[in-house]
Amino acid sequence: MEIVVCVKQVPDTTEIRFDSGTNTLIREGVPGIVNPFDKNAVEAALQLREKTGGKVTVVTMGPPQAKNALKECIAMGADEAVLVSDRALAGADALATSRALAAAIRALERYDLIICGRQAIDGDTAQVGPGIAECLGIPQVTCVQKIELDGTAARVERETEEGYDVVESGMPLLVTVGKGINVPRYPTVRDTMKANRKEIAVMAAAELQACVRKPGLGGSPVRVRKISAPPPRAQGEVIQAESAAEAVDALLRKLSDRKVI
Amino acid sequence: MALAVNTEKRGGECAAGAPERGAGEKTVGKDKAEYRGVLVYAEQDRGKLKNVGYELLSAGRKLADALGQELAALVIGEDVAGLAPALIARGADKVYVVEGPEYGAYSTDGYAIAMEDVVGACRPSAVLIGATNDGRDLAPRVSCRLGTGLVADCIELGVDEETGLVAWTRPAFGGRILATALCPEHRPQMGTVRPRIFQRPEADAARTGQVIRVASKVQSGDIRTRLLETVQVCAAGCNLEEADVIVSGGRGLGGAEAFALLQNLADTLGGTVGASRAVVDAGWIPAVHQVGQTGKTVGPKIYFACGISGAVQHLAGMSSSDIIIAINKDPDAPIFKVADYGIVGDALEILPLLTAKIGKMLNR
Numbered sequence A: 001m002e003i004v005v006c007v008k009q010v011p012d013t014t015e016i017r018f019d020s021g022t023n024t025l026i027r028e029g030v031p032g033i034v035n036p037f038d039k040n041a042v043e044a045a046l047q048l049r050e051k052t053g054g055k056v057t058v059v060t061m062g063p064p065q066a067k068n069a070l071k072e073c074i075a076m077g078a079d080e081a082v083l084v085s086d087r088a089l090a091g092a093d094a095l096a097t098s099r100a101l102a103a104a105i106r107a108l109e110r111y112d113l114i115i116c117g118r119q120a121i122d123g124d125t126a127q128v129g130p131g132i133a134e135c136l137g138i139p140q141v142t143c144v145q146k147i148e149l150d151g152t153a154a155r156v157e158r159e160t161e162e163g164y165d166v167v168e169s170g171m172p173l174l175v176t177v178g179k180g181i182n183v184p185r186y187p188t189v190r191d192t193m194k195a196n197r198k199e200i201a202v203m204a205a206a207e208l209q210a211c212v213r214k215p216g217l218g219g220s221p222v223r224v225r226k227i228s229a230p231p232p233r234a235q236g237e238v239i240q241a242e243s244a245a246e247a248v249d250a251l252l253r254k255l256s257d258r259k260v261i
Numbered sequence B: 001m002a003l004a005v006n007t008e009k010r011g012g013e014c015a016a017g018a019p020e021r022g023a024g025e026k027t028v029g030k031d032k033a034e035y036r037g038v039l040v041y042a043e044q045d046r047g048k049l050k051n052v053g054y055e056l057l058s059a060g061r062k063l064a065d066a067l068g069q070e071l072a073a074l075v076i077g078e079d080v081a082g083l084a085p086a087l088i089a090r091g092a093d094k095v096y097v098v099e100g101p102e103y104g105a106y107s108t109d110g111y112a113i114a115m116e117d118v119v120g121a122c123r124p125s126a127v128l129i130g131a132t133n134d135g136r137d138l139a140p141r142v143s144c145r146l147g148t149g150l151v152a153d154c155i156e157l158g159v160d161e162e163t164g165l166v167a168w169t170r171p172a173f174g175g176r177i178l179a180t181a182l183c184p185e186h187r188p189q190m191g192t193v194r195p196r197i198f199q200r201p202e203a204d205a206a207r208t209g210q211v212i213r214v215a216s217k218v219q220s221g222d223i224r225t226r227l228l229e230t231v232q233v234c235a236a237g238c239n240l241e242e243a244d245v246i247v248s249g250g251r252g253l254g255g256a257e258a259f260a261l262l263q264n265l266a267d268t269l270g271g272t273v274g275a276s277r278a279v280v281d282a283g284w285i286p287a288v289h290q291v292g293q294t295g296k297t298v299g300p301k302i303y304f305a306c307g308i309s310g311a312v313q314h315l316a317g318m319s320s321s322d323i324i325i326a327i328n329k330d331p332d333a334p335i336f337k338v339a340d341y342g343i344v345g346d347a348l349e350i351l352p353l354l355t356a357k358i359g360k361m362l363n364r
C-alpha cells in the first residue's frame, strides 16, 4: 500500500502580511506550522500503514522552509518526503497548486491512496484535494471521518450535513479528511532529532513531469484584487439587570421590539 | 486571448496537468464574450431543492441584470424535472435538467460529468454553486476539469466596475481577512457561495421560462464510488447550515447533561443545537454539531452562544449570524464583542427561564 499525504505549511500567526504589488501573501519570514487537518491526514496514513504495511510519502509545495513541515511528518512516522519548491511556483492559486502537486505525485513510482486535509486554514479553499484527484483522473471522497481498506477497495465514511455516508471506491483514490478522523500523535524528541537530520528531496518546477507550462501566478486563473479587514460587527449591548429573570425579560423585550421573536 | 477551457476530455486531463498526453492548456480559440449569462446550480436532496439554490437565484438575478444577461438554473437528480417551475418562479429564465437513475445519489463523478456538459451547452460567463458539503466537493472538480478558476465559500458577490467581471469576496485566514478575487481570463468564472447569505426570492407564478433537458452522458463505469448507506447521526432537522435559529453550547455548560437545556430552547424556537469544539472534543455531543473554522459555517437569524468564550476559530463559523445572543459568566469573554445582546450570568440558570418565557410568548 503506497500512501501519499499532501501537507501544507501554514502561518501560525494572526499577523498576516501580503504583497500589495502582486496581491499575494508573503510566507517568507512568517513562522509556519503543519496545517492541522494535514496532521490528521498523516495520522490516518500511519494508522493504515500499521494495518496493511506499505509506505507513507509526504509531499508539500512551498518555499524552502516548508521542509520543516515535512520533517515534522517524518518525525511522526512518515517514510519519505518530497518538497516541491521553485520560484516559478510563487503565487499559485488552487488550480496551479493542484496541477503541480498532481505532477509531483505522478512522478512517484506508485500511489494507491492520496490523503489531503479537508482544507488549509490559511486559504480555507478546500479545492486542492479535488483538484489533484481531477488532474490524476482518480475518484475522490471529501470530508472523510473513517477509512477502511480491504485489498483493492476502500470503504470510507463521508461527513454530511446531518451525519455521514458510507461510500465504497476502488483505488487509487483521493480522500480529504476532517479533524474527526483521529487525534494526531506527537513525535518523540528522539524521532524529531532523527527527522531533522533527514535529507529531503527537492523537486523544481522544471522537473515536474507535467510541466505545468505556466506554473505559479501565470497559471492561476484567480486573481486577488483586494484584501481587507472584515467589517466589525456593530457594538452590541450587555444587558444590565438585577436578576437572571429580569435580564431574560429585558432581552425578550428587545427581541420582540425588533420583531425577531 | 486564448482561453484555457478544456471541454473535450473528462477526467485525468485538467488542462495543463498531463503533457505526456500532448495536452498543454487546451484552447478553444473562442472569445470570452461568447460566454454569457449566469448559471446557478440548484442542489437538491432526495427530490427537494435546498434553500441555497433559491438564495443563489436572487444573487444570480442581480448579477445577470447588472450584466444585461440571462439567468439559468441547473438541476441534476433522479426525477427532478418537476422542480423546474419553482426555479423559474424565483427568477430563472432557463432551467437545464439532467435526469436519470444514475443521479439518485450524489456522486462526484456523475454530477461532474452532468455539470461539465451543461456548462459546455450553455457557456455561461459565471457559475454559482452553494458552498454545501456536496457543492464544495463538486465545484473544484469541475473547475479543474474546465481549467478555470474557482473562488470558494464567497459571502459577497458584485460586478467589478472597471472590468465588468464578477467580484467574488470571501473570508480567509479563519475570517481575519476578506479577499476579493476576479477570474479575468478564464471562463466560466466559478464560485461557491455560503448558504444563508442571500435572501430567498419570492415566488412569482406568472414568470415564464424555458426548460431544457440535457441528455445524461454518464456511462456505466464512469461513477467510481458507490454509496452504501446514509446514516443520520442526529434527529431530523439538525442541518445547521439551513437553520434559522441555533442554540449553541460550550464548555461553560459543565457537562453533556446540560445540553438538554439547549435542546429545550431549540425545540421551543424550532431551532437546532450547535456546539463549540471544546465540547465536541470532550465527547458531550457528536461532531456534526460543531460550529467554527473546523466545523460548520452557519448564518442563522438568531445564534445563542451559551457558555462559549468566543475564540476566533468559533467566531469564524458564526459571526455572519443576523443576531448573536451571548450568555456567559465572564463579563470579559470575547464573545461579548460580537454579541448584539449579552447577558452576564449562569447559563444553567438563564436557559430554563428563557425557554419558559419564550414558550409562553409563543404559546407553546
Ligand SMILES: Cc1cc2nc3c(=O)[nH]c(=O)nc-3n(C[C@H](O)[C@H](O)[C@H](O)COP(=O)(O)OP(=O)(O)OC[C@H]3O[C@@H](n4cnc5c(N)ncnc54)[C@H](O)[C@@H]3O)c2cc1C
Pocket: A036, A121, B249, B250, B251, B252, B253, B275, B276, B277, B278, B279, B290, B291, B292, B293, B294, B295, B296, B306, B307, B308, B309, B310, B311, B312, B313, B314, B317, B327, B328, B329, B330, B333, B345, B346, B347, B348
Ligand atoms: C486549528 C484550530 C481550529 C479550531 N476550530 C474550532 C471550531 O471550529 N470551533 C470551535 O468552537 N473551536 C475551535 N477551536 C478551538 C477554539 O480555539 C476554542 O478552544 C474553543 O472554541 C473553546 O470552546 P468553549 O468556548 O466552549 O470553551 P472555553 O474557551 O473553555 O469557554 C467556556 C466559557 O464558558 C464560560 N462559562 C463557564 N461556566 C459558565 C456558566 N455556568 N454559564 C455561562 N458561562 C459559563 C466561561 O466564562 C468561558 O468563557 C479550534 C482551535 C484550533 C487551534
Ligand SMILES: Nc1ncnc2c1ncn2[C@@H]1O[C@H](COP(=O)(O)O)[C@@H](O)[C@H]1O
Pocket: A006, A007, A008, A009, A035, A037, A038, A041, A059, A060, A061, A062, A094, A097, A101, A115, A116, A117, A118, A119, A120, A121, A123, A124, A125, A126, A127, A128, A129
Ligand atoms: N502547497 C501545498 N502543498 C501540499 N499540500 C497542499 C498544498 N496546498 C493544499 N494542500 C493540500 O490540500 C488540502 C486543502 O487545501 P486548500 O485547498 O488550500 O484548502 C490541504 O489540507 C493539503 O492536504
